[in-house]
Amino acid sequence: MVVTERPADDARKLLWQFAPMIYGPTLLYGIGQGAVLPLIPVIAADLGASVPVAALVASALVVGQLIGNLPAGWAVARVGERLTMMIAAGVSLVGVVAMALAPVLGVFAASVLLIGFSAAAFGLARHSFMTTRVPLSFRARSLSLLGGSYRLGVFVGPFIAAGLLALFGDPHAAIWFFGVCLLATGLLVTFGRDPETAFMADAAPAAPPPAMHTPADDTISEDTGEAVTGSIPTADRVGVFRTMWRHRTVLSRLGLAAASLSAVRSARQVVLPLWGVSLGLDAQTIALVVGVAGAIDFALFYASGQVMDRFGRLWAALPAMVLMGAGFLALAFTHDLDSAAMWFAMFGAVLGVGNGLSSGILLTLGADVAPPADPAPFLGSWRTLTDAGGALAPLLVSGIAAATSLSIATGAMGVIGLVGAYGFVRWVPRFVPRVR
Numbered sequence: 230m231v232v233t234e235r236p237a238d239d240a241r242k243l244l245w246q247f248a249p250m251i252y253g254p255t256l257l258y259g260i261g262q263g264a265v266l267p268l269i270p271v272i273a274a275d276l277g278a279s280v281p282v283a284a285l286v287a288s289a290l291v292v293g294q295l296i297g298n299l300p301a302g303w304a305v306a307r308v309g310e311r312l313t314m315m316i317a318a319g320v321s322l323v324g325v326v327a328m329a330l331a332p333v334l335g336v337f338a339a340s341v342l343l344i345g346f347s348a349a350a351f352g353l354a355r356h357s358f359m360t361t362r363v364p365l366s367f368r369a370r371s372l373s374l375l376g377g378s379y380r381l382g383v384f385v386g387p388f389i390a391a392g393l394l395a396l397f398g399d400p401h402a403a404i405w406f407f408g409v410c411l412l413a414t415g416l417l418v419t420f421g422r423d424p425e426t427a428f429m430a431d432a433a434p435a436a437p438p439p440a441m442h443t444p445a446d447d448t449i450s451e452d453t454g455e456a457v458t459g460s461i462p463t464a465d466r467v468g469v470f471r472t473m474w475r476h477r478t479v480l481s482r483l484g485l486a487a488a489s490l491s492a493v494r495s496a497r498q499v500v501l502p503l504w505g506v507s508l509g510l511d512a513q514t515i516a517l518v519v520g521v522a523g524a525i526d527f528a529l530f531y532a533s534g535q536v537m538d539r540f541g542r543l544w545a546a547l548p549a550m551v552l553m554g555a556g557f558l559a560l561a562f563t564h565d566l567d568s569a570a571m572w573f574a575m576f577g578a579v580l581g582v583g584n585g586l587s588s589g590i591l592l593t594l595g596a597d598v599a600p601p602a603d604p605a606p607f608l609g610s611w612r613t614l615t616d617a618g619g620a621l622a623p624l625l626v627s628g629i630a631a632a633t634s635l636s637i638a639t640g641a642m643g644v645i646g647l648v649g650a651y652g653f654v655r656w657v658p659r660f661v662p663r664v665r
Contacts (some may be wrong), residue, residue, distance in 0.1 A: 250421045251355065252378045254314060254414045258351050259379040261410030261503075263386020264393070265328075266290070269341060275400075276334040286338045288620070293345020294352075295616045299348040302609020310354040311418060315405065317350035318415035325408040329401050348617075351414075352379075353608055360596035360604040365662065369545075370595055373534030373589030380527050380588070472606035479598050480610055483656040487591050487611070488618030489649030490546070493553045494587065495619035496524075496642040497580050499626050499633075501573075504560065508569050508636055522581030529585025531545040536586075537593055542661050546590050546653045552583030556648025561640035591615050597661045646663050 268291070270283040304313045331337035355375055363371045393402040443517035474479065501522065505515035536545045556579040562571035569577060595611040596604070622642070629638035 234320055250417065251358070252374060253417055253421075254351065255355055255375055256378040257410045257414045257417070260349070260386045261382075261407035262348070263383035263405045264390040265386075265407045265408075266367070266383070267387050268390060272328075272400050272404075273334060273337060275552060276331070276337055278334055282334075286334070286341060288346070288623070289338050290345040291616070291620045293342040294349045294621055295345075295349075296345035296615060297349030297353040298353060298613040298616060299410035299609045300346075302606045304350060304610075305354050305357050305605035305609075306603055310358045313350050314418045314632065315415060317347040317354075318418065321347040321411050322408060322415070325404055325411060329408070334546050337387035349612070351502050353436040353605065353612060356592055356595065356608050357605040359592070359609065360599050361594075365597075367591060369537030369542070369593045370531065370534035372592040372596065373530055375538075376589045377527070377530035380530060383594070384523065384527055385585065390393020408646055435454045438545060439610065440571050472600075473605075473610045476598075476600070477606055478612070479656075480614060480662050482652070483594065483598060483660050484611060484614045486652030486656055487594055488614045489645050490587060491591060491615040491618035491626040492545050492622035492625075493550070493557070493642055493646040493649065494584055496557070496626055497553070497584060500557070500560075500642065501580070501622045502575055503626075503630070503635060503641070504573055506562075507564065510570060510573075514570075518577045521574075522577045522584075525578055525589075526585040526656040533586050533590065534593075542590065542594060542597065543653060544657065544659045545586055546594075546657065547650055549583045549587035549590065550584065550646050550650035550653060553580055554643045554648075555652060556580045557639050558642070558643030560564060561616050561636045561643060594657070594661065612649060622630040 251504045266287075270278075271285040273286040301313065301317075304316070308316075321344050324340045324347065327340035328337060328344070331340060354373075359368065359375060390400075390403040390404065393406060394400065396402070501519050503516055505518060533545045533549075549574055556576050560572065560576040563569050563576070566572060595608055595615075599607045599611070626638045626642065629641055
């Protein structure tokens with residue numbers, strides 16, 4: 230299905246005019262979270278956690294975000310993006326103070342979980358805003374910038390944490406820095422100009438015309454059980470779980486393909502350090518390889534949006550999945566070679582390229598197939614699926630590696646990547662509208 234869209238210069242101008250308000254909260258939150266992430270296991274260990282327990286505490290951030298997506302979708306649909314982000318900033322500040330003052334490991338772990346729960350609201354609020362306000366013709370670039378803002382924050386955050394550690398000698402300084410970032414985010418959202426209001430008043434409608442139909446708009450007739458085309462009215466808002474049921478077709482097909490991409494992305498962060506350790510490389514070399522892969526990843530984030538807007542979503546999704554899937558599969562056969570370290574560095578870069586090309590894809594595809602009238606509940610379900618893929622991948626790598634070997638676990642992630650590539654080829658043309 231092809232959508233012929235009118236020029237949306239007014240919306241584009243407003244997007245850049247409100248860029249600090251749109252991208253600023255995401256960047257600030259990413260910087261603060263990036264500063265704290267590497268130190269969560271360290272602080273957990275200081276509170277008496279063993280290495281496995283410290284890793285479990287660190288994963289509480291992802292688990293909190295996973296379980297927070299559906300409530301965040303409900304909140305954004307009911308009270309709006311701005312108020313949801315204000316509430317999330319306040320709850321996160323409570324979690325940060327509890328983290329910094331936690332006397333025992335249980336309180337610290339619960340605080341990490343609470344911060345992850347609130348992070349879901351930040352991500353979904355901006356995702357919903359972009360879905361409803363940004364025209365389809367440059368949606369991918371806008372969402373790639375949103376994802377790039379968070380990636381920049383996570384990239385810069387650890388360097389700030391290192392400086393704070395050198396200055397104060399206490400990892401809790403990074404937690405308080407996170408609190409300052411959250412306070413700045415809350416103030417920006419509360420007292421800054423509201424882009425949502427401006428777009429509602431002045432911008433061209435981002436949603437497709439009422440006559441346009443995408444497969445995600447099909448709902449199920451309660452009387453006949455058959456699909457009813459375009460039956461979501463503008464003013465009608467349904468609950469999160471009913472939305473999941475209405476759009477179960479796209480979620481169970483394209484949503485699972487998106488979850489596989491999230492899984493492969495997450496596996497990269499686990500496999501590369503473990504692979505370096507299994508080769509006997511020193512920490513500096515491993516950090517260099519991972520850092521170079523991360524730099525390549527960050528450098529390509531906007532290129533992904535350009536490709537998706539100009540040529541279509543599949544032109545970014547397919548190369549990204551094929552590169553990461555084939556990269557994992559090829560890496561799995563290099564462990565015992567004489568030049569294993571060289572192959573490790575090369576395929577680390579390949580995975581970085583694939584991950585960079587995938588920047589913004591999950592956000593964009595979710596926005597493309599969300600119901601235009603009320604996207605937040607659907608996006609809550611979509612983000613729950615994709616976050617679940619990212620959360621399960623490290624567990625899958627760990628379990629397969631423990632039962633067999635790291636090479637087999639790495640190869641398994643490659644297979645998941647190639648299967649996910651087939652899923653995108655199969656379902657993107659069916660569910661995602663194209664702009665002429």
